[in-house]
Amino acid sequence: MTPPPGAAGAVRHPDAPAPGELLGSHYEKCFGCGGGQAHGLHLEARAGEGVAVTAEFTVRPVHQGAPGLAHGGVLSTALDETMGSLGWLMHTIMVTGRLETDFVRPVPVGTVLRLGAEVTAVDGRKVFTRATGRIGGPDGPVAVRAEALFIKVNVSHFTEHGRDEEIEAAMADPDQVRRARAFEVNP
């Protein structure tokens, strides 16, 4: 996942949320960040400086893979969600094309995983990102890290491929529509 030579740096959108501002959920039913998913991650991300974000995810018993330990797929989801939320800062809608995770240390239930992510390069529709998750405090050791390639898409990606029931409900929510349209780009 090495950006090609000549790839551009990320550009912070002039209307991006200020550093420290809570980004909120992009979709209420999102397994990563939505409040409407009982067993979801309820991940909370904040804007950072430049095109970077920080986020927190508290590992609950429903997230176990082994006794008392977080499931690796759940940790990958937390990293994916954090990197995906970088779209807020560029006003870009993007989906994960490729995600590579390193699991460095086990993550016990009850841990507050402190995540950080940034865009490393942009090449046309391709957005290269990386993220880390630390345990034991903001300066604690890295437990997981990832790199991911996101691809910019239009709202039609969701309306064409999503199930009608959820698409109709999302489109009936003016806040959801405003959020999606404001970020729409022409990839």
Ligand SMILES: CCCCC/C=C\C/C=C\C/C=C\C/C=C\CCCC(=O)SCCNC(=O)CCNC(=O)[C@H](O)C(C)(C)COP(=O)(O)OP(=O)(O)OC[C@H]1O[C@@H](n2cnc3c(N)ncnc32)[C@H](O)[C@@H]1OP(=O)(O)O
């Ligand atoms: C109505 C609801 C609206 C909701 C949105 C509203 C608001 C959003 C606001 C904020 C967002 C905030 C937070 C988001 C947080 C978390 C997000 C979680 C992210 C996910 O969890 S999201 C789910 C998993 N994700 C998928 O479900 C994708 C399935 N997939 C596809 O839908 C297609 O596969 C697609 C679209 C990816 C590409 O398809 P395509 O036809 O458009 O484009 P194409 O194939 O030409 O690729 C273009 C260039 O990317 C290269 N490329 C593509 N894939 C690659 C790979 N895997 N490895 C290496 N390179 C790859 C090609 O090689 C080419 O490169 P080149 O240009 O150099 O040739």
